[in-house]
Amino acid sequence: MNITTSEFLANRRLVLKGAGVAALIGLGVIPFDVPQALAAANDKYPEEAFKQKNEADAIKALYGKTAEPSDKVKMDAPEIAENGAVVPISATTTLSDVTSIAFLVSENPISLIASYKIPAGTLPSVANRIKMAKTSNVTVIVEAGGRLYSASKEIKVTVGGCGG
Amino acid sequence: MASSIRVRATSNGDTTEVQALIQHPMDSGFVKDAKGEIIPPHFIQVLTFEYDGKPVFVADWGGGVSKDPYVKFAFKGGKKGDDLKVSWVDNKGATDTTTAKIQ
Numbered sequence: 001m002n003i004t005t006s007e008f009l010a011n012r013r014l015v016l017k018g019a020g021v022a023a024l025i026g027l028g029v030i031p032f033d034v035p036q037a038l039a040a041a042n043d044k045y046p047e048e049a050f051k052q053k054n055e056a057d058a059i060k061a062l063y064g065k066t067a068e069p070s071d072k073v074k075m076d077a078p079e080i081a082e083n084g085a086v087v088p089i090s091a092t093t094t095l096s097d098v099t100s101i102a103f104l105v106s107e108n109p110i111s112l113i114a115s116y117k118i119p120a121g122t123l124p125s126v127a128n129r130i131k132m133a134k135t136s137n138v139t140v141i142v143e144a145g146g147r148l149y150s151a152s153k154e155i156k157v158t159v160g161g162c163g164g
Numbered sequence: 165m166a167s168s169i170r171v172r173a174t175s176n177g178d179t180t181e182v183q184a185l186i187q188h189p190m191d192s193g194f195v196k197d198a199k200g201e202i203i204p205p206h207f208i209q210v211l212t213f214e215y216d217g218k219p220v221f222v223a224d225w226g227g228g229v230s231k232d233p234y235v236k237f238a239f240k241g242g243k244k245g246d247d248l249k250v251s252w253v254d255n256k257g258a259t260d261t262t263t264a265k266i267q
Contacts, residue, residue, distance in 0.1 A: 045209050050226040086230045104229060109194050113228035116237070122220050123179065127236040131192065132230050 049112050055104050058112040059141060059148070062102060067141050068149035070095070075140045075151045081132060084157040090127035091151070095144040098124035102143075107136030132157045171264040173248045180242030180266055182213060182221070184250060185234050192227030208233065214249040215242055222258055242266050 049062035059067060071093045081087040091101055101124065102115040113130045124142065132138075132155065139152045168187040173180055193205030211223040211233075225254040244266055251261035252265070255265065 023185070045224055050224075066184065088266070090236070108228055110226055110228060112226055114226065115221040115224040117219070117224070119219060121241060122237065122239040127234075128223075129230040129234050131190075131230050133194075 010105065016023060024147050033118040046112075046115060049115070050110060052111060053109065055106045055111040055139060058104060058110075059102075062112065062115060063148055064126065065140075065148055067085060067150035069148035070142075070149035070153065071151075073140055073142050073149050073151035075084070075138070075153055076127075077138060077153055077155055080156045080158065082158050084134070084159055085130040087132050087138075087155065087157075088127070088129050090125070090139075091140040091142070093142045093149070095124065095142055097145040098142055099146075100141075100143040101126050103128070103130060104139045104141065105132055105136050106139065108133050167262045168260045169250050169252070169262040171248065171250050171262065173242070173264050173266045175242050175244050179238050180215075180248075181236070181238040181239050182248065183234070183236045184211075184213075185232065186211070186252060186260075187232055188254065190225075190227065190229055190231045190233060194227070199206050202264075205255060206254045209255050211235070211252040212250070213237075214251075215239065215246070220248075 046062050049058050052058040052061050073091065074093065075089065075091050077089040089103060098114060098118050100117050103113040104111045105113055114128060116126050118124055135156045137152050137154050139150055140147045170185045171182065173182045188208050189206055190208065191203045191206040193202065195203050197203050205227050207227045207229065208225050211225065212219055213221040218253045221237050223235060248264045248266055250264065251259060253259045
């Protein structure tokens, strides 16, 4: 069996988290509050990622790792967007253990559009509407089982949505 | 004042599908007004959906999400008549919250 570095790190993180929980319980914190406390720590708004201008930097700031293209990530988007201010895009995946889905537009002044947290029990599928400054590649990142998978598509924009 | 959030949550017995539409300018901070002055950034940063006291969906948004944002997702469980709590906070610290009944 092959244990890759990222899997090892993910496991290690789980172990560390577990240790934290045990410590909190040990300190007399009501166990009920623990999942929420952990969730709150993970739920911090990714300020830095939303400041990055280019796509690779945003992905790095958001996840700290890189994504591999996967045909299990499906993006539903128009070929041509007549109005860049409102481009309907949805993403879904057949991957399991999905924890988040993010949308990025490489040619926008700020690449990261949105990052959605998918708790256990929520389906790995999301639809939203985004702004596009001009014709660009749009990328969907799916985080599943601690790894990143992506799908990209070029969408042509005839009227920009960022005041260009 | 009417809520800025419109939510529709429908259960098919197995999963609950949620659609939300929020009134918000979602100014990115890159657009100029008629006088050529930059419109300062003003956008929702975090949108949270809670069911049974637990978050079922959390959106972290930047200024690249369209004005009057729309989002759709689905989660397993959720009974007809139960409450779904929706709340957002924007980059200026403004917030709004509403509770919708699952249909």
